[in-house]
Amino acid sequence: MRLLGHPSTINSRKVLWTCVELGLTPVCEDWGGDSASPLDPVFLAINPKGLVPVWMEGDLILTESNTICRYLAAREGRADLLPADPAERARVEGWMDWQATELNGAWRHVFMGRVRNHRAFADARAQEASAAEWNRLMALLDAHLATTGAFVTGAQFTLADIVLALSTNRWEMTPMQRPDLPAVAAWMDRMADRPGFRLHCRNAIP
Numbered sequence: 001m002r003l004l005g006h007p008s009t010i011n012s013r014k015v016l017w018t019c020v021e022l023g024l025t026p027v028c029e030d031w032g033g034d035s036a037s038p039l040d041p042v043f044l045a046i047n048p049k050g051l052v053p054v055w056m057e058g059d060l061i062l063t064e065s066n067t068i069c070r071y072l073a074a075r076e077g078r079a080d081l082l083p084a085d086p087a088e089r090a091r092v093e094g095w096m097d098w099q100a101t102e103l104n105g106a107w108r109h110v111f112m113g114r115v116r117n118h119r120a121f122a123d124a125r126a127q128e129a130s131a132a133e134w135n136r137l138m139a140l141l142d143a144h145l146a147t148t149g150a151f152v153t154g155a156q157f158t159l160a161d162i163v164l165a166l167s168t169n170r171w172e173m174t175p176m177q178r179p180d181l182p183a184v185a186a187w188m189d190r191m192a193d194r195p196g197f198r199l200h201c202r203n204a205i206p
C-alpha cells in the first residue's frame, strides 16, 4: 500500500486520518504541498490529474480523496465508518459530496488569498464574498449538528465527520470574521480524543 500525498494538504489528510481509524500503515511518499510537484512527469504518469492524494495497491491506482476513504473503509469491512445499508450509506456520502463540492468551492478565494497568499486570489471583495459564503454554509452545518447532538449523520462517527472536520479546522484557522457556531465547536471537541483527529486534523495546519 502506497499513499502519494503530503500531510500539509487537506485531501491527503482525509486519507491519513482514515488510515489511522483503520489501523493501516501505508508507505507514504511526499508529493504536493511543500514537496515534489504533482505536475512532475513521473507523478503525471501515475495520475494525469496532477493532484494528490493517490492510493496505490498492486495494480490498483485510486484518485479522489473521498473515493479513497470510502474504498478503504469498505475494504476493511468498517460499516461503522461507511454503513452497509444503502440509505444510511447515502446519508454519509451525501455529506461527503457536500464537503467536496459546495463547501470546498466556497472557501477557495479567502483561503488561497489569505493563507496561501496566492496572487490570483488577492481581490479583497472576492475574499469577503468567499468568507461570507463559507460562513453561511458552516452555519448550515451548525444547525444540522444541533439536531444530531453527536456526529454528522447521528450517534455514530463516520467518514463524513473526517472530511467535514478537516474543512472545519481550515475554517477555524483562516484569518476572517466568523460567527460563533456552538454545535460545530462542541462536535469538534467531541472528536478531540481520536488519535487521527489529533494527528491529522487539529494539528495547527489549516
Ligand SMILES: N[C@@H](CCC(=O)N[C@@H](CS)C(=O)NCC(=O)O)C(=O)O
Pocket: 009, 010, 011, 012, 031, 032, 033, 037, 038, 050, 051, 052, 053, 063, 064, 065, 066, 100
Ligand atoms: N478532488 C480531488 C482534489 C485534490 C486536490 O485538490 N489536491 C490538492 C491538494 S489538497 C493538490 O494536489 N494540489 C497540488 C499541490 O499540492 O501541489 C480530491 O479530493 O482528491
